[in-house]
Amino acid sequence: MGIILPVTTPALVAAGSLCFAGAVSNFATPALLGLPVRMQTLSTRLFGMIEVGQVSRGYVIGIMLVLISGAFLWAGNRIVSGRRSYATITGKGGRAKRFDLRGARWPLFAVAMTLLMASTVVPVIVLTASSFAQSSSDLFSNWTLHFWLGESRPDFAQGTAGIVHNPDILRALWVTLSLGLAVAFTGMAVGLLASYTAARYREGWMSAAITQISFLPLLVPGIAFGAAYIAYLGAPIGPLPALYGTFALLVIAGTAYLLPFSVQTGRAVIQQVGGELEESARITGAGFLRRLAAITVPLAVRGLAAGGILIFVKIIRDLSLVVLLFTPTMPVLSVVAYRYASEGFTQFANAITVVILAISIAATLIAQRLQTKSQPWLQN
Template identity: 50%
Template sequence: MRGRGSRTVASRGRIGVLAAVVITILVILVALPLGGLVAATVGERGAGAWGDVFVGRIASNLFWQPLGNSLLVGLGTGVLSTIIGAFLAWVVVMSDVPGRKVIGALAAVPFALPSFAIALAWETVFRNDRIGGSPGLLQSFGIAVPDVLAWGAVPITLTLVAHYFSLSFLVVAAALANVGGDLLAAAELTGASRLRIALRVTLPAVAPALLSGFLLAFAEGVSNFAVPALLGLPVRFQTLSTRLYGSISTGDVERGYVLSILLVVVAAAVLYLGTRATGRGSFATLTGKATRARSVRTGVWRIPLLVVASALVLVTAIIPGIVLAVSTVLRRTGRVDGGFTLHFWTGESDPGIAQGVRGILTDPTVINALGGTLALGASVAAGAIVLGVLGAYVLRRLPRARATSGTISFLSYVPFLIPGVAFGAAFIAQFGTPIGPLPSLYGTFWILILAGIAASVPFAFQTSRAALGQVSSELEEAATVAGARGPRRLARILLPLSARGVVGGGVLVFVTMVRDLSLVVLLVTPATPLLSTMTFRYASEGFTQHANAITLIIAAISVAATLLARRLQGARSSGSTT
């Protein structure tokens, strides 16, 4: 008994040390950058920046107008994404419309794509001659495209909706799947009509999911950088994310940091209010008796519903890819009458085409960017998952240590509230200058890895916690009785049994980094090229075919990795240990 007690005390001591290590790492990656961002805005120069942003002569152009534009785009993105996502979720989960599985699979594809992929496809089709350069496909066919469809709030909102409706779809579909058929059957026995059942039973049951989907899409719309930069900046339509990027990239760092803090506050306030709203009341739909979701007979509306649902997923998941692929082989941007060529893929430098810029597959800079992107994705995924597993293991072993578990949970959740471009600004503020004997990390690959790990911590921690949670504690207790220490139990029991879930989470972190632009746009330098920033540079400079070709490569990597992650998670679900 004495030996067993001493082993227990020693085990708790090792877990305490591990908890301290995890908290220290989270403080360095999360708390210090945010602290550095705030510290950079205090003092004489910082105080002046706050005044300039709120009440200065340029306050309207610097903050208030971009804030209004951000809220407008976010509201439109949230409302439309929720409507479309909820409609498709209902079709897939609760209707008898044919082809539901295919529709459901395609509805999840847009979120696996980089947001700028759909923006580039939109520009390829709808671009007009307002800002010069080559117009899009519609105008090349003689169809006049109004400015309101080519640039500004409308195309930005619609492209963001085409990307983020997948969020609402996944959230609402999961909620609808939990609306048991017994609830609907009981409502039908009362003689209630289908409309009344939908309004009084189904809608209240999925109300939290609808609100969550709206808030997630709204927050993403407010903070997105890539789409407003591509479709807004050419006509000076500024949002908070593009304005702070412009400030920091032009050396006006104090004002940029202030805007970063305000963007964090806006996103955090939205998500906080949503959490409070969804936390009120009871929306229980799960009973002790397991029942499957009840299909609704749509009758004569089956085919119209099928047509609408199919059109939505085709326009968002299939057509953008086709548009991008076709545009990369057009000799003249936006015109099919100029002939076709593979130059933008495999061509050598030719002064007569694209100002001598060679094809992406023969350009050493692009090849280096591909290698850097894959290396960054793999490094961030490995680092984030290791940190996530260690944090989840600490919480598993010390569930009653409220201070420790609360600190880890809080620090691992905070990055979810920080938009990517603001996080990049925070890392510049903290690690952009030497700290004691440590050199500046700006311009190095390390700052990209650290920022990526910090931004990915929420997802890595949650997926690792879920994966470890599927392993019964009885197995670990049996190993403890047999004398296995904590590291051995983790390596021999927990990790092998939860490997699929952990690896699946790592793959999704990899996908996020490969397609991310907002986080890295301020951190990348010519010494550290990435595919996403090269796409942004090519698109900004008018090399449309090159930008679209690189986007296709990113999309192919992202979709392939996402399918792998879903397969791993599906296998985990079918073979989970309890």
């Protein structure tokens, strides 16, 4: 109460603000759990309005979501800015330090392990089991591989083939992986350029403007962000054609939505590259692109790759953003899983979710390995 909470209050308030904004904009959970009992949130109402053609009312709800999230984040920043600042009397903040918990060690371990198992491990086990079970009421018996490997049969699952033989799911898998790779590349490219400008030109308004603008997507809930891009690029703009239903719209919206994460990752890697190296190259006559390609990117490539992989993970599992941008010609796995779940095919939805989970875990492990190599002090 006297040391830890006062020092960590800014971080706790910031985390609470982000959690609140994420909960307000969450679509999947209230859609799957709330709609069957007619319990709706603003995000589900926005989706329903646009689905039935009442686009203008949907945009009004989107503005309400933005105002609510923005007001809560502003209040959090106000609370933090009004507090006294604290400084820790220690060395590197990134170095782990052990504390002797004495008699509280094992009770705290039990509490932490219980929370961890209940919130992550057990749901994954149940999710995996339900992708094999023929009935959701009997998860651990009468298993079948049909939902994974089965071909279309008129007497089972209304003729729906398993993942391996289902062309719609396979196409969604290809589109999802392509979208993740494209957004990871474009996001890190934009984040690198924005963070480079902000880091190298700290004097003046440019750096502050870039930093503030890059965090604006945090104020906009995902489903409202998708609605905004439908209004923005869903119709022709001068000589530019309408992008609704195209892969380009998914990439543009995903890149913009994840801009805060790409800029933050870019700032972290740029700070590890000393400005003296670029000054020496500039003296020798090397231009901006030459310095960027020969010095900055090679030295920061592992950190950039790790950040890109994290962006890849966030976009392939995101539903709130893409649920309004989804079209039958441009499907993504998260929306396909939602469609199957809403139609009662929970086994297929859970199998698709396990695929997304496996891809996310593999990509996260690769990102952690790259980050550890780019920051050797994390190994200590």
